[in-house]
Amino acid sequence: MEIYGDYMGDQVCKIPILHNGPNDSRIWFHCPLGNYSTKSAYLWLSLRHVGLGPHRFFWRMVWKLQTLPKIRIFCWRIGHDILPTYEKICNIRRDFNSDCPRCGRDKETLIHALKDCLRARAVLMHGGLNSKLLDGSHYWGVDWIKKVARLLDLKALSDFITVLWNIWNSRNNKVFWNMEEDAKVTWERAAALSYDFRIFNLLNEPSLPKPDVNKGWRKPNQGMVKINFDAVVKDRKMSFGIIARDHDCFVLGRHAGVLNRNYNAEWAELYALEESIKLAWDNT
Numbered sequence: 388m389e390i391y392g393d394y395m396g397d398q399v400c401k402i403p404i405l406h407n408g409p410n411d412s413r414i415w416f417h418c419p420l421g422n423y424s425t426k427s428a429y430l431w432l433s434l435r436h437v438g439l440g441p442h443r444f445f446w447r448m449v450w451k452l453q454t455l456p457k458i459r460i461f462c463w464r465i466g467h468d469i470l471p472t473y474e475k476i477c478n479i480r481r482d483f484n485s486d487c488p489r490c491g492r493d494k495e496t497l498i499h500a501l502k503d504c505l506r507a508r509a510v511l512m513h514g515g516l517n518s519k520l521l522d523g524s525h526y527w528g529v530d531w532i533k534k535v536a537r538l539l540d541l542k543a544l545s546d547f548i549t550v551l552w553n554i555w556n557s558r559n560n561k562v563f564w565n566m567e568e569d570a571k572v573t574w575e576r577a578a579a580l581s582y583d584f585r586i587f588n589l590l591n592e593p594s595l596p597k598p599d600v601n602k603g604w605r606k607p608n609q610g611m612v613k614i615n616f617d618a619v620v621k622d623r624k625m626s627f628g629i630i631a632r633d634h635d636c637f638v639l640g641r642h643a644g645v646l647n648r649n650y651n652a653e654w655a656e657l658y659a660l661e662e663s664i665k666l667a668w669d670n671t
Protein backbone atom coordinates (compact mmCIF):
# COMPACT_ATOMS: atom_id res chain seq x y z
CA MET A 388 0.00 0.00 0.00
CA GLU A 389 2.91 2.34 0.78
CA ILE A 390 4.33 1.90 -2.70
CA TYR A 391 1.18 1.69 -4.82
CA GLY A 392 -1.41 3.62 -2.80
CA ASP A 393 -4.78 2.31 -1.63
CA TYR A 394 -6.49 1.81 -5.00
CA MET A 395 -3.65 0.08 -6.86
CA GLY A 396 -2.64 -1.86 -3.72
CA ASP A 397 -6.17 -3.15 -3.42
CA GLN A 398 -6.15 -4.21 -7.07
CA VAL A 399 -2.85 -6.06 -6.56
CA CYS A 400 -4.29 -7.93 -3.55
CA LYS A 401 -7.34 -8.94 -5.60
CA ILE A 402 -5.34 -10.66 -8.33
CA PRO A 403 -6.41 -14.33 -8.29
CA ILE A 404 -3.56 -16.81 -7.83
CA LEU A 405 -3.43 -19.96 -9.95
CA HIS A 406 -3.25 -23.07 -7.74
CA ASN A 407 -1.05 -24.93 -10.20
CA GLY A 408 0.72 -21.80 -11.48
CA PRO A 409 4.46 -21.18 -11.65
CA ASN A 410 6.49 -20.14 -8.61
CA ASP A 411 7.40 -16.48 -8.23
CA SER A 412 10.63 -15.45 -9.84
CA ARG A 413 12.35 -12.25 -10.85
CA ILE A 414 11.67 -11.16 -14.42
CA TRP A 415 13.55 -8.48 -16.36
CA PHE A 416 10.76 -6.42 -17.82
CA HIS A 417 12.64 -5.13 -20.88
CA CYS A 418 13.46 -8.46 -22.52
CA PRO A 419 10.79 -10.71 -24.14
CA LEU A 420 12.13 -13.78 -22.30
CA GLY A 421 12.44 -12.00 -18.97
CA ASN A 422 16.22 -12.49 -18.77
CA TYR A 423 18.46 -9.62 -17.71
CA SER A 424 21.40 -8.63 -19.87
CA THR A 425 23.57 -5.53 -19.73
CA LYS A 426 22.88 -5.04 -23.45
CA SER A 427 19.11 -4.80 -22.90
CA ALA A 428 19.66 -2.53 -19.87
CA TYR A 429 21.90 -0.22 -21.93
CA LEU A 430 19.33 -0.15 -24.73
CA TRP A 431 16.55 0.66 -22.30
CA LEU A 432 18.54 3.45 -20.64
CA SER A 433 19.46 4.90 -24.04
CA LEU A 434 15.80 4.91 -25.05
CA ARG A 435 14.79 6.64 -21.85
CA HIS A 436 17.46 9.22 -22.47
CA VAL A 437 16.52 10.10 -26.04
CA GLY A 438 12.78 9.54 -25.55
CA LEU A 439 12.48 7.55 -28.76
CA GLY A 440 11.63 3.96 -29.42
CA PRO A 441 10.27 1.64 -32.02
CA HIS A 442 6.66 2.42 -31.07
CA ARG A 443 6.91 6.02 -29.94
CA PHE A 444 3.63 7.08 -31.66
CA PHE A 445 1.91 4.14 -30.00
CA TRP A 446 3.07 5.20 -26.52
CA ARG A 447 1.82 8.75 -27.05
CA MET A 448 -1.51 7.42 -28.27
CA VAL A 449 -1.99 5.13 -25.24
CA TRP A 450 -2.25 8.01 -22.78
CA LYS A 451 -4.65 9.92 -25.03
CA LEU A 452 -7.23 7.12 -25.09
CA GLN A 453 -10.65 8.35 -23.98
CA THR A 454 -11.28 5.58 -21.49
CA LEU A 455 -10.68 4.48 -17.90
CA PRO A 456 -7.09 4.66 -16.55
CA LYS A 457 -7.09 0.88 -15.96
CA ILE A 458 -7.87 0.31 -19.65
CA ARG A 459 -5.05 2.68 -20.68
CA ILE A 460 -2.75 0.63 -18.45
CA PHE A 461 -4.06 -2.53 -20.13
CA CYS A 462 -3.12 -1.04 -23.51
CA TRP A 463 0.32 -0.12 -22.15
CA ARG A 464 0.72 -3.75 -21.05
CA ILE A 465 -0.18 -4.91 -24.57
CA GLY A 466 2.55 -2.60 -25.88
CA HIS A 467 5.12 -4.17 -23.55
CA ASP A 468 3.72 -7.67 -24.20
CA ILE A 469 3.57 -8.40 -20.47
CA LEU A 470 0.06 -9.82 -20.13
CA PRO A 471 0.44 -13.28 -18.58
CA THR A 472 -0.69 -15.44 -21.50
CA TYR A 473 0.04 -19.18 -21.34
CA GLU A 474 2.76 -18.73 -23.96
CA LYS A 475 4.40 -16.07 -21.75
CA ILE A 476 4.25 -18.34 -18.69
CA CYS A 477 5.67 -21.19 -20.79
CA ASN A 478 8.73 -19.03 -21.65
CA ILE A 479 9.48 -18.81 -17.96
CA ARG A 480 8.38 -22.26 -16.86
CA ARG A 481 9.28 -24.84 -19.49
CA ASP A 482 6.92 -27.62 -18.36
CA PHE A 483 3.88 -25.37 -18.68
CA ASN A 484 1.41 -26.13 -21.50
CA SER A 485 1.10 -23.06 -23.73
CA ASP A 486 -2.07 -24.18 -25.57
CA CYS A 487 -4.99 -21.75 -25.52
CA PRO A 488 -7.22 -22.57 -22.49
CA ARG A 489 -10.32 -21.53 -24.45
CA CYS A 490 -10.11 -23.14 -27.90
CA GLY A 491 -6.98 -25.35 -27.57
CA ARG A 492 -6.24 -24.81 -31.27
CA ASP A 493 -2.99 -22.91 -30.95
CA LYS A 494 -0.47 -21.51 -28.50
CA GLU A 495 -1.99 -18.77 -26.39
CA THR A 496 0.07 -15.79 -27.51
CA LEU A 497 -1.22 -12.29 -26.86
CA ILE A 498 -2.40 -11.91 -30.44
CA HIS A 499 -4.17 -15.27 -30.20
CA ALA A 500 -5.93 -14.38 -26.93
CA LEU A 501 -7.14 -11.01 -28.21
CA LYS A 502 -7.65 -11.51 -31.95
CA ASP A 503 -7.14 -14.98 -33.42
CA CYS A 504 -8.87 -17.17 -30.82
CA LEU A 505 -12.36 -18.18 -31.96
CA ARG A 506 -13.78 -16.87 -28.69
CA ALA A 507 -12.12 -13.45 -29.13
CA ARG A 508 -13.09 -13.28 -32.79
CA ALA A 509 -16.73 -14.01 -31.96
CA VAL A 510 -16.78 -10.94 -29.68
CA LEU A 511 -15.05 -8.72 -32.25
CA MET A 512 -17.42 -9.83 -34.99
CA HIS A 513 -20.53 -9.48 -32.80
CA GLY A 514 -20.73 -5.70 -33.15
CA GLY A 515 -20.25 -5.64 -36.93
CA LEU A 516 -16.55 -4.76 -36.75
CA ASN A 517 -14.99 -3.76 -40.06
CA SER A 518 -13.11 -6.80 -41.34
CA LYS A 519 -10.11 -4.62 -42.27
CA LEU A 520 -9.35 -4.46 -38.55
CA LEU A 521 -9.00 -8.22 -38.37
CA ASP A 522 -7.13 -8.80 -41.63
CA GLY A 523 -3.57 -10.07 -41.76
CA SER A 524 -1.46 -12.04 -39.35
CA HIS A 525 0.58 -10.30 -36.69
CA TYR A 526 3.14 -11.67 -34.31
CA TRP A 527 3.11 -8.83 -31.79
CA GLY A 528 -0.08 -7.36 -30.31
CA VAL A 529 1.39 -3.86 -30.53
CA ASP A 530 1.77 -4.15 -34.33
CA TRP A 531 -1.90 -5.06 -34.66
CA ILE A 532 -3.03 -2.18 -32.41
CA LYS A 533 -0.86 0.24 -34.42
CA LYS A 534 -2.49 -0.95 -37.63
CA VAL A 535 -5.96 -0.47 -36.12
CA ALA A 536 -4.97 2.98 -34.81
CA ARG A 537 -4.11 3.99 -38.37
CA LEU A 538 -7.70 3.23 -39.39
CA LEU A 539 -9.78 4.48 -36.43
CA ASP A 540 -10.16 7.87 -34.81
CA LEU A 541 -9.39 8.26 -31.13
CA LYS A 542 -12.94 7.66 -29.86
CA ALA A 543 -13.46 4.52 -31.94
CA LEU A 544 -9.98 3.30 -30.98
CA SER A 545 -10.79 3.87 -27.28
CA ASP A 546 -13.92 1.75 -27.70
CA PHE A 547 -11.91 -0.88 -29.52
CA ILE A 548 -9.37 -1.13 -26.67
CA THR A 549 -12.28 -1.34 -24.23
CA VAL A 550 -13.58 -4.37 -26.15
CA LEU A 551 -10.11 -5.96 -25.99
CA TRP A 552 -10.00 -5.33 -22.24
CA ASN A 553 -13.33 -7.14 -21.89
CA ILE A 554 -12.09 -10.01 -24.07
CA TRP A 555 -9.07 -10.33 -21.77
CA ASN A 556 -11.34 -10.29 -18.70
CA SER A 557 -13.59 -12.98 -20.17
CA ARG A 558 -10.44 -15.04 -20.88
CA ASN A 559 -9.47 -14.60 -17.20
CA ASN A 560 -12.93 -15.70 -16.10
CA LYS A 561 -12.37 -18.93 -18.01
CA VAL A 562 -8.83 -19.44 -16.67
CA PHE A 563 -9.45 -18.61 -13.03
CA TRP A 564 -13.14 -19.44 -12.50
CA ASN A 565 -13.81 -21.84 -15.41
CA MET A 566 -16.64 -19.61 -16.58
CA GLU A 567 -17.10 -19.19 -20.33
CA GLU A 568 -19.38 -16.34 -21.32
CA ASP A 569 -21.27 -15.63 -24.50
CA ALA A 570 -19.69 -13.22 -27.04
CA LYS A 571 -22.80 -11.02 -26.82
CA VAL A 572 -22.31 -10.60 -23.05
CA THR A 573 -18.65 -9.56 -23.46
CA TRP A 574 -19.47 -7.09 -26.24
CA GLU A 575 -22.38 -5.51 -24.33
CA ARG A 576 -20.25 -5.15 -21.21
CA ALA A 577 -17.70 -3.19 -23.26
CA ALA A 578 -20.48 -1.04 -24.75
CA ALA A 579 -21.87 -0.31 -21.29
CA LEU A 580 -18.45 0.96 -20.15
CA SER A 581 -18.32 3.64 -22.84
CA TYR A 582 -20.89 6.40 -22.55
CA ASP A 583 -21.43 6.89 -26.31
CA PHE A 584 -20.11 3.63 -27.63
CA ARG A 585 -20.13 3.43 -31.42
CA ILE A 586 -19.40 0.67 -33.84
CA PHE A 587 -15.97 1.10 -35.36
CA ASN A 588 -16.03 2.83 -38.68
CA LEU A 589 -13.30 4.10 -40.95
CA LEU A 590 -14.76 7.53 -41.70
CA ASN A 591 -12.79 9.86 -39.45
CA GLU A 592 -9.16 10.88 -39.06
CA PRO A 593 -7.07 7.97 -37.73
CA SER A 594 -5.39 8.10 -34.30
CA LEU A 595 -1.93 7.42 -35.69
CA PRO A 596 -0.62 9.06 -38.85
CA LYS A 597 -0.32 6.81 -41.85
CA PRO A 598 3.29 5.89 -42.69
CA ASP A 599 4.81 8.27 -45.23
CA VAL A 600 5.30 6.06 -48.26
CA ASN A 601 7.29 8.75 -50.10
CA LYS A 602 10.11 8.77 -47.57
CA GLY A 603 13.51 8.14 -49.08
CA TRP A 604 14.40 5.54 -46.48
CA ARG A 605 12.60 2.24 -46.80
CA LYS A 606 12.24 -0.18 -43.95
CA PRO A 607 13.99 -3.55 -44.09
CA ASN A 608 11.86 -6.68 -43.72
CA GLN A 609 11.00 -8.03 -40.27
CA GLY A 610 14.06 -9.49 -38.58
CA MET A 611 16.50 -7.67 -40.92
CA VAL A 612 18.84 -4.79 -40.07
CA LYS A 613 19.54 -2.06 -42.62
CA ILE A 614 22.76 -0.05 -42.52
CA ASN A 615 22.96 3.29 -44.32
CA PHE A 616 26.24 5.15 -44.79
CA ASP A 617 27.51 8.28 -46.45
CA ALA A 618 30.82 10.10 -46.81
CA VAL A 619 31.93 13.65 -47.68
CA VAL A 620 35.32 14.96 -48.81
CA LYS A 621 36.26 18.57 -48.16
CA ASP A 622 39.51 20.52 -47.52
CA ARG A 623 41.70 17.41 -47.73
CA LYS A 624 39.59 15.73 -45.04
CA MET A 625 36.93 13.10 -45.28
CA SER A 626 34.05 12.51 -42.90
CA PHE A 627 31.57 9.66 -42.79
CA GLY A 628 28.45 8.58 -40.94
CA ILE A 629 26.83 5.18 -40.51
CA ILE A 630 23.49 4.21 -38.98
CA ALA A 631 21.96 0.75 -38.45
CA ARG A 632 18.18 0.45 -38.04
CA ASP A 633 15.68 -2.38 -37.79
CA HIS A 634 12.22 -2.72 -39.42
CA ASP A 635 10.74 -0.33 -36.82
CA CYS A 636 13.31 2.40 -37.63
CA PHE A 637 14.84 1.59 -34.26
CA VAL A 638 18.51 2.64 -34.14
CA LEU A 639 20.67 -0.37 -33.25
CA GLY A 640 24.06 1.22 -33.81
CA ARG A 641 25.86 4.18 -35.32
CA HIS A 642 29.36 5.34 -36.08
CA ALA A 643 30.87 8.53 -37.48
CA GLY A 644 34.31 10.03 -37.91
CA VAL A 645 36.57 12.62 -39.56
CA LEU A 646 39.91 11.61 -41.11
CA ASN A 647 42.84 13.63 -42.47
CA ARG A 648 42.78 11.82 -45.80
CA ASN A 649 42.57 13.36 -49.22
CA TYR A 650 40.42 10.65 -50.79
CA ASN A 651 38.30 11.18 -53.85
CA ALA A 652 34.52 10.67 -53.42
CA GLU A 653 34.53 7.01 -54.54
CA TRP A 654 37.28 6.03 -52.11
CA ALA A 655 35.56 7.93 -49.30
CA GLU A 656 32.33 6.01 -50.00
CA LEU A 657 34.26 2.75 -50.10
CA TYR A 658 35.87 3.60 -46.75
CA ALA A 659 32.39 4.23 -45.27
CA LEU A 660 31.22 0.90 -46.74
CA GLU A 661 34.14 -0.89 -45.08
CA GLU A 662 33.33 0.75 -41.74
CA SER A 663 29.66 -0.31 -42.17
CA ILE A 664 30.70 -3.92 -42.68
CA LYS A 665 32.89 -3.68 -39.56
CA LEU A 666 29.93 -2.26 -37.58
CA ALA A 667 27.75 -5.17 -38.73
CA TRP A 668 30.49 -7.67 -37.96
CA ASP A 669 31.17 -6.25 -34.48
CA ASN A 670 27.45 -6.50 -33.60
CA THR A 671 26.70 -10.03 -34.82
Ligand SMILES: [Zn+2]
Pocket residue numbers: 487488489490491492493499503504505506
Ligand atom coordinates in the same frame (compact mmCIF):
# COMPACT_ATOMS: atom_id res chain seq x y z
ZN1 LIG B 1 -7.94 -19.88 -28.45
